[in-house]
Amino acid sequence: xxxxxxxxxxxxxxxxxxxxxxxxxxxxxxxxxxxxxxxxxxxxxxxxxxxxxxxxxxxxxxxxxxxxxxxxxxxxxxxxxxxxxxxxxxxxx
Amino acid sequence: xxxxxxxxxxxxxxxxxxxxxxxxxxxxxxxxxxxxxxxxxxxxxxxxxxxxxxxxxxxxxxxxxxxxxxxxxxxxxxxxxxxxxxxxxxxxxxxxxxxxxxxxxxxxxxxxxxxxxxxxxxxxxxxxxxxxxxxxxxxxxxxxxxxxxxxxxxxxxxxxxxxxxxxxxxxxxxxxxxxxxxxxxxxxxxxxxxxxxxxxxxxxxxxxxxxxxxxxxxxxxxxxxxxxxxxxxxxxxxxxxxxxxxxxxxxxxxxxxxxxxxxxxxxxxxxxxxxxxxxxxxxxxxxxxxxxxxxxx
Numbered sequence: 001x002x003x004x005x006x007x008x009x010x011x012x013x014x015x016x017x018x019x020x021x022x023x024x025x026x027x028x029x030x031x032x033x034x035x036x037x038x039x040x041x042x043x044x045x046x047x048x049x050x051x052x053x054x055x056x057x058x059x060x061x062x063x064x065x066x067x068x069x070x071x072x073x074x075x076x077x078x079x080x081x082x083x084x085x086x087x088x089x090x091x092x093x
Numbered sequence: 094x095x096x097x098x099x100x101x102x103x104x105x106x107x108x109x110x111x112x113x114x115x116x117x118x119x120x121x122x123x124x125x126x127x128x129x130x131x132x133x134x135x136x137x138x139x140x141x142x143x144x145x146x147x148x149x150x151x152x153x154x155x156x157x158x159x160x161x162x163x164x165x166x167x168x169x170x171x172x173x174x175x176x177x178x179x180x181x182x183x184x185x186x187x188x189x190x191x192x193x194x195x196x197x198x199x200x201x202x203x204x205x206x207x208x209x210x211x212x213x214x215x216x217x218x219x220x221x222x223x224x225x226x227x228x229x230x231x232x233x234x235x236x237x238x239x240x241x242x243x244x245x246x247x248x249x250x251x252x253x254x255x256x257x258x259x260x261x262x263x264x265x266x267x268x269x270x271x272x273x274x275x276x277x278x279x280x281x282x283x284x285x286x287x288x289x290x291x292x293x294x295x296x297x298x299x300x301x302x303x304x305x306x307x308x309x310x311x312x313x314x315x316x317x318x319x320x321x322x323x324x325x326x327x328x329x330x331x332x333x334x335x336x337x338x339x340x341x342x343x344x345x346x347x348x349x350x351x352x353x354x355x356x357x358x359x360x361x362x363x364x365x366x367x368x369x370x371x372x373x374x375x376x377x378x379x380x381x382x383x384x385x386x387x388x389x390x
Contacts, residue, residue: 003306003345004388054300061296066283071360075251082175091171091207 018042156187157262158241158322162231163192166249167199173249174208174217180255186262191238193231194221229339232329236322244320253317257359261319264355271324271352274310274344275317275359282312282358298379305387306345310356316340317359324352333389338382345390 001009020026022039030039083093159177163170174190181188192205202221209217220238222231236244243265247253253275261273276282278299287295302313314337320328327350334342347354 002388002390003386007305007387054304058293058296058300061278061300062289062292065287065292065296066281067287068283068285068360068362071254071283072285072362075254075362078176079172079251082172086171086175086208086211089211091204091211093171 154187155243156189156241157181157243157245157258157319158235158239159188159190159245159247160232160235160239161190161192161247161249162228162235163194163197163201163205163249164225165197165199165201167197167201167204169250170201170204171208173251173255174212176251176255177258178212178216180258184259186259187241189216189218189239189241191218191220191235193235194219195225195231196221196223227335228337229329229332229335232325236326236329239322242322244322244325245318246320246325247317252361252363254360254362257317257357258319261357264357265319268353268355270355271321272344272347272354273319274312274354274356275315276310276312276356277315277359277361279311279356280358282360284361284363286363294376298376301380302341302383305383306341306390308341308345309348310344310354312356313341313344315359315361317361328352334382334385336378336382338379338386341382342386342390345386349390 018039021028021030021035024035029035087093161170161173166173170192177188177190180186194202194205196202202219205217205219209219218238220234222234232246243262245258245261247255257275261275264270265273277284278296284292284295299311299313302308306313316337324347328343328346331346331350332339332342344354
């Protein structure tokens with residue numbers, strides 16, 4: 001199964017269950033507040049939550065992004081070392 | 094030669110990262126294809142190790158072939174080869190470096206020949222090609238000439254540092270992994286030379302890829318990796334993309350084929366020589382590549 005079909009299946013199942021509950025097709029009776037107020041806005045809530053999660057995730061990782069200036073400095077030293085060493089061995093640098 | 098901090102010595106991340114919020118919910122375990130035993134959430138800490146029957150000799154001497162596709166790397170090539178040979182010699186690792194030059198106009202091949210004289214023709218192999226033919230075919234070309242049983246791939250522009258290679262080898266041996274990939278985003282990994290915009294783009298791209306493809310690795314676009322030779326051959330033959338999406342696809346395919354994957358934090362120094370290009374076209378082509386993988390893998 002490709003990732004796309006996995007996602008489609010997953011959302012298909014969720015959508016079926018949701019719509020069944022929304023249109024009261026199942027022999028389950030939910031509390032009134034849930035049925036009348038929560039269920040209709042659930043998809044939008046999920047969307048907003050996902051959006052918030054995405055922004056939070058990206059923001060968090062950008063904030064805690066590790067810069068590594070020491071790696072750059074070390075590399076510069078080693079570049080000079082390498083070039084000197086190889087130059088002395090006859091490589092045209 | 095400094096090695097990365099020892100407490101991250103064997104960073105072996107679970108095959109799903111924290112940002113895999115959607116895949117957490119898919120623990121309904123859609124057992125679609127019984128023949129295609131996808132790793133599910135039942136083993137959160139280990140990548141599945143059912144592949145221990147694979148014939149990779151854990152004992153015995155190993156040889157590591159480094160594939161180095163080059164184009165206009167006249168300045169970088171001597172340094173990267175110096176660093177590679179230094180690392181391998183200091184750690185007593187049997188190696189060979191295969192330079193695959195795509196007919197660079199700046200004389201990369203001449204420099205490579207000079208280096209070959211210093212280090213020996215059994216250590217530096219030159220397998221040039223007639224023109225700029227792309228990364229995937231460069232790997233195919235390189236593998237055919239590789240005499241090692243493991244393959245390293247890394248960038249020749251010194252954004253990847255060979256000092257992480259012994260740790261990758263250690264991790265691979267400790268768990269007999271099929272693939273070890275360097276990660277810039279987890280553990281002690283890091284990047285030098287990115288401004289805020291670049292960081293945001295990069296994390297956003299990684300997030301998108303993780304949500305869509307659920308690869309189980311923290312750095313999907315990285316290209317500093319260690320493969321078993323037969324694993325790399327199988328992955329290349331099954332990949333359909335080009336460019337750096339190809340690197341992503343290899344990782345996703347590796348998961349698809351249930352190969353065991355480990356990660357080692359690396360530091361990435363962006364563009365020591367030369368300038369980087371990350372324009373709108375790159376982003377668009379990345380998204381296109383991602384979508385193509387989403388429906389194909």
